[in-house]
Amino acid sequence: MADTQHSPVYSANLSYVSPKPESPWGTYLAQVDRVLPYMGDLARWSGTLLRPKRVLIVDVPIQLDSGEIAHFEGYRVQHSLSRGPGKGGVRYHPDVTLEEVMALSAWMTVKNAAVNLPFGGAKGGIRLDPKMLSNQELERVTRRYTSEIGIIIGPQRDIPAPDVNTNAQTMAWMMDTYSANVGATTTGVVTGKPISLGGSLGRVKATGRGVFVTGREAMRRLKIPMEGARVAIQGFGNVGANAAELFAHSGAKVVAVQDHGGGVFNSNGLDVAALTEHVLTHGSVAGFSGGEILGLEDFWGADVDVIIPAALEGQITERRAERLRAKLVLEAANGPTVPGADDILASRGITVLPDVICNSGGVIVSYFEWVQDFSSFFWSEEEINLRLDKIITGALHHIWATCEKYNFSLRTGAFVVACERILQARNERGLYP
């Protein structure tokens, strides 16, 4: 499956960002560029994809434990509201920028449409290093950020969720602050909450589960046996660790893992449960005694069948794409592959299962949580996992069939299916006044 080289033609020339081709927003533009020629008359709405609907930058001041006042820059971007309320996570990271959040929100729009959820796309973030803040400081920053973005979020407007360095506790603080500000307990304003506050069973593991389920289906199609398959994973947080557990449980061998602190390798397969325990106590896979040290770049050249980037954007560069030995890349992270690397992987016959389908398990179960909160009727974990499996495999097989029919890469096929739905909705809504 292949298509043409990436060279952005369409650009919205926004005054507030100047993306580089390999930056997250530049990557997103190159991906859209590739599908607009297939949109027919709907392409007249291309600006809907190339411009975020709403961009909010907020100053988040808090008092530190020392008594000092600190200011953090926060963002909430609603890329599209054409198919429903905004939906997408909130990231805490020292490298968060407006441009990154724009790209992440746009990928949410595409993801939600690719799996046909009734949402637009949004994302938020605060530029901070959570390791440098106490739990009390994190709570203060979360509550103040929620109040600042409170003017644009809400259960029918835009529903945040966890992403990198945020979790169920962060969502509980957000839900409580929003509820206090509007004067009513509003569980549906965020998803990924603790179960006791209207959270859904299965949400914590949902993204990793979706990566495993889509990976399993892709492996079947590519005739890569699960039993004994060698797997490498970058990122051992919520997504990477849960995906690792499911692959190991199904007979695959997780031989290489890398996180922000270092890498570990064991050709017989790492003990995933012991590694998870090690990360809980030490904060990183570094120093794990059940494997050898694996160098930063050696991770990308590891002899594996499947490689799973589950950390940050832009990790599979052109140089790393030349080194990869895997047959299949499962994009658990958002935007892990730069456009030039996509072309190299395609020319080397390496299949890339794109983020917008591969990591959609999280937002699918967030959708279930939102629905359960509205009806105050909660489902069993078994029911949730079955419904997740059905939606994600149905979406994957539809996209795969589209790719086979038109000779698209899986990324282009997923974008074609999703963008058609987004632009169709926009077209049918029309312009007002």
Ligand SMILES: NC(=O)C1=CN([C@@H]2O[C@H](COP(=O)(O)OP(=O)(O)OC[C@H]3O[C@@H](n4cnc5c(N)ncnc54)[C@H](O)[C@@H]3O)[C@@H](O)[C@H]2O)C=CC1
């Ligand atoms: N949490 C969720 O439900 C969803 C997350 N994602 C995406 O999955 C990815 C991971 O998210 P989470 O697991 O939630 O975050 P997390 O905060 O739980 O874990 C992040 C992991 O990435 C590692 N990491 C950070 N910088 C790194 C670097 N420079 N090199 C190697 N590893 C590095 C960290 O050590 C950690 O293991 C992100 O791209 C996120 O946007 C996508 C869909 C949903």
Ligand SMILES: O=C(O)CCC(=O)C(=O)O
């Ligand atoms: O669960 C959600 O609403 C969004 C998760 C997310 O941020 C993502 O899929 O990248």
